[in-house]
Amino acid sequence: MKRINFKSLLKIIGLILIIISISFLLCIPVAIIYSESAEAFIFSSLIILVPGLLIFFFVRSPINEKISVREGYLGVTIAWLTLALAGTLPYILSGTIPGFVNILFETVSGFTTTGASILQDVEILPKSILFWRSLTHWIGGVGIILLVIIILPTLKVGGYNLFSLESSMKQKILPKTKSIAYRILFIYLGITIGEIILLSFGGMSLFDSVCHSFGTVATGGFSTRNTSISGYSSYIQYVIAIFMFISATSYVVFYFLVKGKFKKVRANEELRLFILFTSACIAFVTLVLYFGSSRTFEESFRHSFFQVVSQISTTGYATADYMLWPQVGWFFMFIIMFAGGSTGSTAGGIKMARHLILLKNLRNIFVRIQHSSAVLPVRMDDKIISENINFMMLVFILLYFVIFLTGTLIMIGSGVPVAESAGASATSLAGIGPGLGRSGNFGNYAHFTAVAKSTMIALMIIGRLELFTILALFTRSFWRN
Numbered sequence: 001m002k003r004i005n006f007k008s009l010l011k012i013i014g015l016i017l018i019i020i021s022i023s024f025l026l027c028i029p030v031a032i033i034y035s036e037s038a039e040a041f042i043f044s045s046l047i048i049l050v051p052g053l054l055i056f057f058f059v060r061s062p063i064n065e066k067i068s069v070r071e072g073y074l075g076v077t078i079a080w081l082t083l084a085l086a087g088t089l090p091y092i093l094s095g096t097i098p099g100f101v102n103i104l105f106e107t108v109s110g111f112t113t114t115g116a117s118i119l120q121d122v123e124i125l126p127k128s129i130l131f132w133r134s135l136t137h138w139i140g141g142v143g144i145i146l147l148v149i150i151i152l153p154t155l156k157v158g159g160y161n162l163f164s165l166e167s168s169m170k171q172k173i174l175p176k177t178k179s180i181a182y183r184i185l186f187i188y189l190g191i192t193i194g195e196i197i198l199l200s201f202g203g204m205s206l207f208d209s210v211c212h213s214f215g216t217v218a219t220g221g222f223s224t225r226n227t228s229i230s231g232y233s234s235y236i237q238y239v240i241a242i243f244m245f246i247s248a249t250s251y252v253v254f255y256f257l258v259k260g261k262f263k264k265v266r267a268n269e270e271l272r273l274f275i276l277f278t279s280a281c282i283a284f285v286t287l288v289l290y291f292g293s294s295r296t297f298e299e300s301f302r303h304s305f306f307q308v309v310s311q312i313s314t315t316g317y318a319t320a321d322y323m324l325w326p327q328v329g330w331f332f333m334f335i336i337m338f339a340g341g342s343t344g345s346t347a348g349g350i351k352m353a354r355h356l357i358l359l360k361n362l363r364n365i366f367v368r369i370q371h372s373s374a375v376l377p378v379r380m381d382d383k384i385i386s387e388n389i390n391f392m393m394l395v396f397i398l399l400y401f402v403i404f405l406t407g408t409l410i411m412i413g414s415g416v417p418v419a420e421s422a423g424a425s426a427t428s429l430a431g432i433g434p435g436l437g438r439s440g441n442f443g444n445y446a447h448f449t450a451v452a453k454s455t456m457i458a459l460m461i462i463g464r465l466e467l468f469t470i471l472a473l474f475t476r477s478f479w480r481n
Contacts, residue, residue: 115221141218
């Protein structure tokens with residue numbers, strides 16, 4: 001096995017720093033419009049830009065040089081860690097968030113599109129800082145789509161070559177793949193602009209429309225209001241709920257729609273499961289709210305539609321405090337934290353495709369009980385899934401729950417109540433945001449210990465990088481030449 005080309009990895013870091021420095025500059029017009037100081041963003045940009053340029057232009061290694069699988073794993077992890085650390089600068093220089101652990105928590109939560117927050121009052125923050133906070137979601141959402149649709153299939157991480165659009169996508173540097181990436185980015189931008197327009201029509205200010213659209217399209221959940229979406233009209237709540245659902249749908253589906261390949265869309269089993277599962281959950285919660293509270297049927301449906309889609313899409317926006325629902329209601333909301341949206345979307349969690357493969361394996365087990373000699377390959381979208389991919393999918397689910405339990409135990413040991421620890425562990429790993437108890441969808445994590453917050457930071461990164469990507473770095477074989 002050849003040595004890791006650290007020059008290529010440095011080149012990636014340099015490029016990431018340049019991109020972040022430019023994104024800081026986007027916040028300066030917001031500061032000017034609202035008569036706020038832009039110094040934090042100017043200095044942040046300079047601090048990041050100088051080393052970024054030096055690394056990018058003086059490290060002699062082409063950015064498009066073919067990299068090994070090991071370099072891919074390490075590069076993806078380093079890129080996200082670089083994003084997280086660089087993104088803390090505006091908070092540090094502006095002094096808007098006290099304590100580095102809190103700052104890192106908010107930044108990682110932003111870039112991983114988790115939406116968990118340690119802020120007790122977001123409305124006192126400068127508009128420019130709120131804009132940066134929401135922008136981290138939008139940037140992270142772009143990174144997630146490119147990671148899952150293009151990078152992970154190339155690295156063959158967790159069976160992701162199952163979800164590649166075309167065989168050419170397994171070659172990252174091919175022009176064909178670049179055109180696919182551009183189309184996906186265009187779709188991402190189009191959905192964002194579409195939501196901004198519709199929210200503005202509903203009476204939401206342009207600033208709030210942009211910030212909430214960033215959070216919705218990236219399935220992030222950072223709001224500019226302490227009460228999230230509950231203070232807005234029914235129209236706005238429905239618009240955001242619909243866009244949360246759209247954003248949790250695989251961008252592979254949107255790509256095929258743009259290309260006019262409607263047969264591939266109709267044949268997408270994951271999309272059908274996503275629609276069926278979400279609809280069933282909405283129906284169940286609607287009945288729980290209608291018969292278990294004094295809400296009208298429309299209110300029950302609207303709150304159910306919004307909160308269920310918010311939870312499954314791993315966005316985390318709220319229109320109602322589910323901790324005040326009948327017990328079966330909020331417990332059900334905890335259970336669907338383990339659902340996740342579609343693969344190739346900005347949503348986190350286990351994802352519908354893995355659940356679908358698990359169900360197909362369970363069906364085969366029951367059939368073999370009656371017909372022991374039956375040969376039953378697992379199929380998805382009329383294609384046979386190899387034993388290797390099938391095994392990796394099942395291992396992922398098992399590993400997911402092991403990490404969830406580990407995170408829960410660590411937080412319990414740090415002094416966090418059991419229910420809150422379980423909720424925080426599940427929501428961090430899935431990238432949802434709200435947990436249980438005081439950290440529910442109308443709460444925050446300000447009262448958590450430093451150990452608990454640090455655990456959540458680690459879970460957010462591990463979950464966002466799809467477990468295998470970062471855990472591989474902790475194996476002895478990874479570092480052997």
